[in-house]
Amino acid sequence: MSRAGAGSVLDRPLGRVRGTETQVSLSAFAYLYSELVQYHQSRVASISELERRLESSGYGVGFKVLELLAYRSRESKRETRIMSILQFISSSVWKSLFGKAADSLERSIDHADEFMIIDYEPLTSTFLSVPSDLGQFSADAYISGIIAGVLEGAGFTARVTA
């Protein structure tokens, strides 16, 4: 797995070192993501199945993001309350993934246990156009998968929709 230990995942530094932060170009991500959507699209028969697949793709990312950010914050603390984990998501997770905090976090009036994280220009759907025959499809299912992963990882079972 490691070529004489050089470049092994376990050797690379984990914290952010100034000057070596890797930047991924937006277009690279947009291309990769559109490929991901197309890949799944060719293998499913319905919109909900496609959304489900995108969600499960984001699910694994959620766990890793949670661990990484918790480690980097160097606080040795875990979130045990719902509001604090949601705030963690809408600020830290959003900043590290998309470069800025989410636009807002709101609590729904209709249901006491429903919350909304609002982002006006989500990265995943900014560069995608949905044809009319796909109707209700939302490419942000990937992001909702990430959020679901973070919540699940922290121990809060949740249902996340975009």
Next chain:
Amino acid sequence: RNVSINQSINQTNTPKMSTTSQKSPLLFLIVGRNEPLYEVEFDATTNPAPSDSVTRQNYFVLHSALDLVDLESWTNPGMYLKVVDNVNHQMVSVFLTASHVKFMLLHSGKNEDMVRNYFTEVYELYVKLSMNPFYKFDTAITSKLFDTRVRAVGRRYLS
């Protein structure tokens, strides 16, 4: 969710521990949601392998502490939970990561600072391991490099 322990196991074979070795063997377990993901035993003695009942009892003690860990995990917002359980002069210390992965160490309670440093180092290794996109969360850890590193850290801090 938790490993269910058959409580009828009798504790009569306990005192053998303190007579066989000067330092009781240390058992380190990484436990996911349902099952152990990784385990390693640090045996500081030069005795031949400890008897079967001793090893089984180590696992039993660690697993029975899981319930206590779950209770603590919602009341204590920190990651390092210090000593969670105390059985037969052996202590169980637990470090809980942000995604509730439990690092459990069965030790004799001599140097708490070293235990804490050990946990911190293993935590860093674990986070690096989970950055591997091919490592699925909550699956067994099979990486040999990880194993080598954890053992090296263990030798450095625990013996």
